[in-house]
Amino acid sequence: MxxxxxxxxxxxxxxxxxxxxxxxxxxxxxxxxxxxxxxxxxxxxxxxxxxxxxxxxxxxxxxxxxxxxxxxxxxxxxxxxxxxxxxxxxxxxxxxxxxxxxxxxxxxxxxxxxxxxxxxxxxxxxxxxxxxxxxxxxxxxxxxxxxxxxxxKDFTLPFDKLDQYAIAGAEILTQIPDKRVIEIETSRGCNVGKCSFCTEPLKSKFVNRSKDSVVQEVKAFYGRGARFIRLGKQADFYSSDQPIEMLQEIRESCPDLEMLHIDNVNPNFVVRPGGEEITKAIVEYCTSGNIAAFGIESFDPAVVKANLLNTMPAVAMKAIQIINKYGAKRGENGMPCFLPGINIIFGLLNETKETHQKNIEALTYILQDGLLLRRINIRQVAILPNTYIHQHGGHKYLLKNKKYYWKWRNEIRQTIDNPMLARILPKGTIIKDVWTEMYDGKTTFCRQMGTYPLVIGIKGRLPLKQKISVKVTGYMLRSVVGEVLS
Ligand code: SF4
Incomplete structure (x- = not known):
């Protein structure tokens, strides 16, 4: 067939x-x-x-x-x-x-x-x-x-039946001409949250994939030429099965990986005993430019409570400090080794004008405290069927506050993102392993391969799909402007 x-x-x-x-x-x-x-x-x-x-x-x-x-x-x-x-x-x-x-x-x-x-x-x-x-x-x-x-049809298989298929799946790369970041699954479901907007708890009960299965799949893709790996399909990397050993074994068995990153991190597990050890291991074994994507969603305690979110603002702050302590140093490719990233969602239950104030206050505190945030993702909630928010108000707050969203977003971009970017990448910083990706008019847009890679705009039309080094010369709101190093 x-x-x-x-x-x-x-x-x-x-x-x-x-x-x-x-x-x-x-x-x-x-x-x-x-x-x-x-x-x-x-x-x-x-x-x-x-x-x-x-x-x-x-x-x-x-x-x-x-x-x-x-x-x-x-x-x-x-x-x-x-x-x-x-x-x-x-x-x-x-x-x-x-x-x-x-x-x-x-x-x-x-x-x-x-x-x-x-x-x-x-x-x-x-x-x-x-x-x-x-x-x-x-x-x-x-x-x-x-x-x-x-x-x-749902093709999802339990982890104990998945191994041989996950490994055999590496052959798909023979049909793809361009480089790809291979997104690797380390767990399913969520071990902490039942956030109002999230489908993860609906899809699966929490279950960890074994460290050995993860390593075997990474090795299979590496054997087929993959050099960019993100251990990114999970609710919280810190809760993975033996995360330190997992990273160590991947590094040892795939020495020429050009990128090894993670994705989602629950701040509660960073601040727990053992969290600092995992943080250190991530810095040691992963490549730089790595980000712990914190699904904080809101710094307003009333919103956190109404939406059953998992992280109170005080915990978020402590986790941001810990990641900065070990990860803020600059790595080989020019980016800081490992930084927190924050997700903010507009349109959650109980959102008010105060919510934006609380978000700005918390982000300003982070900025003034000298801490680094690699990126702030802001999005409007998508209301999906059978989620808590769908059943408890749906669009109500989205519709009520929609008129403010452009202003709120813009304020965060202007007052937080922009100065943060200049702090992370001062003018003159050299960023390596940057790929030219697409044109918009007379500008070439480029990125490193990575988790939420920074967009870099370069004047002129460079040949696409080439690896270059770039010197930072300026900033846009969320991206940098650079020139090619000859
Ligand atoms: S958003 Fe993250 S923490 Fe919340 S339920 Fe979904 S996976 Fe869990």
Whole structure:
């Protein structure tokens, strides 16, 4: 049987699968089908768009145009030819925590369904979409007629059945021409929270993946040439199975990794006994530019309480101090080794104007205390089905406060992000291992491969997909301006 996986990309509270990231969903399914003896092709939504919307012709942008990110992440496969031979099409969709993506745009149900309508094969829908999907923050989940699909299926396997498929899934890289960050799963569910907006507790009870399974999968991808790894699919890296040994073994068995990062961290586990040891190990074994993504969401205790959030402001502050103590030093690639990042969400239950004041006060305190924050993610909550917020007020606060959001966000960007950026990367700092990625007019935008990498704008059109070193010369609100070192 010829199966084709159509990856429309995924973004969840735990787990990123938007290029340059390669998520777990296509890899696990690929490995399982391959192990069962099937022929498996991998396509992205970009391949499908290129065929259906652009007649298979890729055009270079003129100097006035942006790089077309709708068709940036094509595979080695031709969508029309592959789909003509396909018996079963498995479509992966699902954005739960919508972000802004520099070089990709996830496919929505509204986009994908019409593109697939004429295709005759059996179609299965899977991925986070099973729990709802929404590409834009501040909205209810996408409502669509799913009758096109013959089946809606959850392919999730328990960890003890997953190992051989996860390893076999590394072969998918043979169908992808560009470099990818491999997002590795270390746990499922959430061991602490039941945050009002989050689908993680709905998807799974908390269960850790064994350290050995994680290391084996990383080794399989490394053996296939992967050099960028993020141990990023989890609610809290600090609660992983033997996190220190995990990092140590990966470093020892994959010595030429160019990037090893983590993602989500629960501040409560940083401040607990043992938290400082894990922090030190992350600094020692991971590559620099690493971030502990703290899902703080709000510094307003009333919002924390109403939304069952897991971190009170005092705990957040202490965790930020600990990460700074060990991680703020500058690493080999020019970035600080390991810094906290903060997620703030607008539109949560009990949000008032005071909430913004409390957020600004806390962030100002961090700035004035000389601490570093690598990035502040601000988004409007996406209301997904069956979540606590969906059942206890839904849109109410979003609608009430929407008129303030631009102002609130802008104040954080101007008064916190901007001075913080200048502190993290003073003018003249050299940043290495930067990849040229896309054009917008006469500017080339570049990033390191990493967890939430900083966007760097460089004047002129440099050849794309090249690795360069850059000197910081100025700042935008959340990105830096640089010049290429010759
Ligand atoms: S801490 Fe909250 S947001 Fe994070 S995974 Fe758990 S329930 Fe979701």
């Amino acid at each position: 010829h199966y084709t996986i159509l990856d429309c990309y995924t973004d969840e509270a735990s787990g990123l699968g938007v290029p340059p990231y390669l998520g777990t969903y296509p890899r696990y399914i690929y490995g399982q089908l391959k192990t069962e003896g099937h022929t498996v092709s991998y396509l992205t939504i970009d391949d499908l768009r290129l065929w259906k919307n652009y007649g298979g012709v890729r055009r270079e942008p003129t100097v006035k145009q942006k790089t077309n990110i709708l068709v940036y992440n094509t595979t080695n496969n031709n969508a029309r030819d592959i789909l003509a031979r396909t018996d079963v099409l498995i479509v992966i969709i699902g954005v739960h925590v919508p972000g802004k993506y520099l070089t990709a745009l996830p496919g929505t149900l509204r986009e994908v369904i019409p593109l697939l309508r004429e295709l005759p094969m059996k179609k299965i829908l899977t991925g986070p979409v099973i729990f709802g999907t929404q590409l834009e923050g501040g909205k209810l989940f996408e409502n669509a007629d799913l009758s096109l699909f013959d089946e809606i």
